[in-house]
Amino acid sequence: MASANRCSYTFEEYKESAEWLLAHTDKRPELVIICGSGLGTLAEQLEDKTSFKYQDIPHFPLSTVPGHEGRLVFGKLSGKQCVCMQGRFHFYEGYPMSKVTFPIRVFHLIGVKTLIVTNAAGGINRSFNVGDIMLIKDHLNIAGLSGQNPLCGQNDERFGVRFPCMSDAYDKQLLSLALEIAKEMNYSSFIHQGVYCMLAGPTYETIAECCMLNTLGADAVGMSTIPEVIVARHCGLRVFGLSLITNKVVMDYGTHEKANHEEVLQTCKLRAKDLQAFITKLVSKVD
Numbered sequence: 001m002a003s004a005n006r007c008s009y010t011f012e013e014y015k016e017s018a019e020w021l022l023a024h025t026d027k028r029p030e031l032v033i034i035c036g037s038g039l040g041t042l043a044e045q046l047e048d049k050t051s052f053k054y055q056d057i058p059h060f061p062l063s064t065v066p067g068h069e070g071r072l073v074f075g076k077l078s079g080k081q082c083v084c085m086q087g088r089f090h091f092y093e094g095y096p097m098s099k100v101t102f103p104i105r106v107f108h109l110i111g112v113k114t115l116i117v118t119n120a121a122g123g124i125n126r127s128f129n130v131g132d133i134m135l136i137k138d139h140l141n142i143a144g145l146s147g148q149n150p151l152c153g154q155n156d157e158r159f160g161v162r163f164p165c166m167s168d169a170y171d172k173q174l175l176s177l178a179l180e181i182a183k184e185m186n187y188s189s190f191i192h193q194g195v196y197c198m199l200a201g202p203t204y205e206t207i208a209e210c211c212m213l214n215t216l217g218a219d220a221v222g223m224s225t226i227p228e229v230i231v232a233r234h235c236g237l238r239v240f241g242l243s244l245i246t247n248k249v250v251m252d253y254g255t256h257e258k259a260n261h262e263e264v265l266q267t268c269k270l271r272a273k274d275l276q277a278f279i280t281k282l283v284s285k286v287d
């Protein structure tokens, strides 16, 4: 196993992990779904499942956050071979960005072409309600702007170019497909598009920080997703992302409300079925 604070992996280490998976299952997924905090029950919808605990996969980090199981689940969703990450890794857990994003390159090496990434996020946009879904059209990489970009360090051309473009990070076709599906399913009243902003965490934001993020153009804020998206785009995966708005961030000094992880998990529990139905439909239509 790699030590806790390693800042990079060799190509061979990604390959060892990929080869271990290929040797332990004959399933060959084209699509990976990363389940956000409290959203892991989506993996239970897969048919004909094969699961692996992260601790058994060479070089895989371990999930340490409540609401993140720590399992890879292979199986069919809407008739398509998928793999679900039931639990992700966060920078605030003390993992370097290379560890946070390690699985993405492994998925690329086993043949995955599309990433669907989900997260729990605080709503900044005042028109969003708790329980709404935000389709991610763009992001504000605050952790990256302050020097924590997962692609810092030596570039391995076998994965991608030194200076990847991010203006097309979120696939436009998948986004419009998702909007069509939202209409079909009568979800339009609680589905929005918006800009996701990542902070390193683990503290939730101060009131002044929330006001600043609002001014910067962020619609939702969380502590994940962007590192995975960057590494996925670097190695050529198509990306679709969504946030479940689990709480409204506090932007007013007169309120007694406080962000907390229990509320986050509670909202996920309440909305898990609708979110699962939406993603299941989306997967059925992804080519």
Ligand SMILES: O=P(O)(O)O[C@H]1O[C@H](CO)[C@@H](O)[C@H]1O
Pocket: 035, 036, 037, 038, 065, 088, 090, 118, 119, 120, 121, 201, 222, 223, 224, 225, 260, 261, 264
């Ligand atoms: O982004 P995910 O993993 O869904 O979880 C979000 O919820 C947790 C905080 O409540 C943080 O981990 C934040 O990033």
Ligand SMILES: Nc1nc2[nH]cnc2c(=O)[nH]1
Pocket: 120, 121, 122, 123, 199, 201, 203, 204, 205, 221, 222, 223, 246, 247, 248, 249, 259, 264
């Ligand atoms: N940073 C951050 N992450 C979250 N995850 C869920 N809600 C929140 C929030 O309000 N802020």
